[in-house]
Amino acid sequence: MGRSPCCSKEGLNRGAWTAQEDKILTDYIRAHGEGRWRNLPKKAGLKRCGKSCRLRWLNYLRPDIKRGNISPDEEELIIRLHKLLGNRWSLIAGRLPGRTDNEIKNYWNTNLGKKVQSNNQTNSQSRDGHKVENPKHSETSKMSADDNSAFESPSSEPEHRLVKTKALKCSRILINPLPEQELRRSKDPINKDLAAVGTGVEDPAPTGALPPFVGNIPADLLIDDFEIGEICLSGLLNSDLSGTGNQDQLNSNSNTSRDDPFADQSQVQGLAWAAMSSDCAHDNHQANAAASNFHQAFASFLDYNGGDQWLWV
DNA sequence: AAAACTCTCAACCGCAGCAGA
DNA sequence: ATCTGCTGCGGTTGAGAGTTT
Structure with missing residues (x-):
């Protein structure tokens, strides 16, 4: 049982997009607008699943996208937002114009998660005079969206937000x-x-x-x-x-x-x-x-x- | 020089929410 | 009230680039 797949996988291209596919998708969306992703590949003549087209557009082809070079300000904002929201990447991305949830998620997993984790450990060490193992925070980058530990302060002091x-x-x-x-x-x-x-x-x-x-x-x-x-x-x-x-x-x-x-x-x-x-x-x-x-x-x-x-x- | 290892990030997957039938 | 299809989200994967040994 279960849901039927979003599209038939047979005969579809997978993996990295080619420049030609990008152009077809971009041209189609410029002409017809975003949305109706399921039918888009057929209409545009792409051998891709609609989901894949949507992702490619949102994360890569959209004209207003900034790529790379996340500034220190943006970095700080991401950290603060993550502290507030946990792994709600789309909400976080919504506060960073031109950034995508995927980019922020990747950036967090490869950079900020480690940075925040090491900061927390440093704080624990300096506060207690010895290293305190905190399994929840050592797993920051792997936290599930439902894990309320994302909202916990590294400190035992209650915060009121x-x-x-x-x-x-x-x-x-x-x-x-x-x-x-x-x-x-x-x-x-x-x-x-x-x-x-x-x-x-x-x-x-x-x-x-x-x-x-x-x-x-x-x-x-x-x-x-x-x-x-x-x-x-x-x-x-x-x-x-x-x-x-x-x-x-x-x-x-x-x-x-x-x-x-x-x-x-x-x-x-x-x-x-x-x-x-x-x-x-x-x-x-x-x-x-x-x-x-x-x-x-x-x-x-x-x-x-x-x-x-x-x-x- | 090349094998092994690590890192990055685009892409995929499955699930949940929502709207319309 | 239930079913179905579509969209969006977050977690995960894996190819390729970069670095180390």
């Missing part, structure tokens, strides 16, 4: 920046606009008429087409993850922050800002109002989604 372990695509977000009664009272068109902050979509249904909850979702948080992981990452990446700076601030809030991940208002506002595209927030007043409401609404949203998909790292 919240990471969504699974990417979550949202379809709509509406942040109601004012108490419901106020909105009902107000006929001010600005307030009407405010009700749509964060959506980038057409005027929603009259916000004052919204029920307190839509299903289990608080009515003041409806979400439109963005990745929750993106929001969190934006906030987190704008902070110093190296264990100083904002990290200290986070730690100092740890008593409350474990129960309420966004107890730190500045973090909340950062997240809210990340969630709102500039074309949605018409001025600072709106943005601030939305940001403060985002706090409560997002916390409710987290509860709604169940805490089990969120990890403290």
